[in-house]
Amino acid sequence: MLSESMLSESMLSESMLSESMLSESMLSESMLSESMLSESMLSESMLSESMLSESMLSENMLSENMLSESMLSESMLSESMLSESMLSESMLSESMLSESMLSENIATTHSDLVLRAVHCGIPYRVVHNASIMNAVGCSGLQLYNFGETVSIVFWTENWKPESFYDKIKKNRNLGLHTLCLLDIKVKEQSVENLMRGRQVFEPPRFMSVTLAAEQLLSIICNRREQGEELALNEQTVCVGVARIGADDQRIVTATLQQLAESPSCDLGEPLHSLIVTGSLHPLEVDMLRLSAQPDALIGLKMTDSSTYCS
Template structure:
């Protein structure tokens, strides 16, 4: 059996009992280490699970999946994923490869940012499509995400924006020369994300995002009641100018608030507002939310 097991969002204790049993029964256990990041050291997981973990980087998962799946038709093999297994298309791909090899598969779910985002007070059924925002470069500024944000905005829906991470990435020079030299990890911050959103709006000029009248909520390390969880709400300009250290440790996510905004959402998120007065006035005057 090939298992893909979600680890949740916080620490080693987030594993489900079903997932823990599958880990203990597995002959090999891989830890996927590039689509998200752990909040704890690998050694703490190994001590809790009483199993050695094999780190699986992007190259192994995407191009060497045969090694991960080796022997899974006879023995149990597990791939551990931060959050939920279906939080990345990579995991769907390896499941399809396993099924093509006639290997039995099982997915064990867990919490992910897709549901933990509810901690900010916005109601999950008011969310539209989730988008990813990558680091811009001088020559590459992809803006396809903007179309999804616009579609959500036209329906009044909130947009969850997942911010880019760069783990085990090579520079263009090292990649061209075939040198296995990797850049230090980089994690997109909230101010960088907001800056890129406003830059894209300036280029597209479709009136979807406005620095002083678009509300947004920043999140970091939500889930599991982590001590270092941070939630900050405000206008895009307020989030842009807010000190980066106040957003906490990565990973960061951002929610662009949609116009279909309920007064209970406003009240709940006001707890996290940089300026509660501005938060409520924009919600009332721009979003036309009837506040009681």
């Protein structure tokens, strides 16, 4: 019995030892699994952080790239705006200068030469020549009946002055004719070439009577839309002259609309001038008939026994 008891105790000890070893084994496996799980989670965490870092780096690089492109675009836009601003200022300066010269309506070249000669102590002498200012008498209109002379300039897309119309209106209200000197562009530079300092000149241009009449008709249309009392209209009698004094000079009397639209009123090569008539003496009317287009004088009205107007 003692042996059996000892045997039982031995078997119990072995059983407890086995359970203890089994528990330790299971614990080791559990710790190993937890360790592997921790390492796996750590690897995943490091991978996630790595991917996050790469993502943040990519976003940062993208942001820097977008910022660089934005700064480049702003720089290009600023340069473009600066160029446009400089161009606009240049065009505005030219416009203001032209309007100033036009509003003054003074030919200063001859006076300037005389004053410079006097200032430098250089003797001078004036040699008189023929001038359109008196040569227009060949049109049949009396020089006594001319008022202030005006200049009609080439219009541009952004500059269309109308001040010459107001002077024509003033002359017409006084019953006076108006000699219109037409624009000449010789050795002119474009705004771009002027800004870049390039000695490149535009082809010469000479305003025709047709173009001058078109610009006047455009002003008449604008003033009519504004409800203004008109100084002249499409049927106002005008005289176009070209190359006065030359063998092939031309004189054409027509309405303003005929001068703008009729092919028979094309005066050919320059130089051209336009006369807007005021009040007409019967003798002037007879002279105008010599160069008149069909129906050009049909709209004349007699205001008294010796005066006609259109």
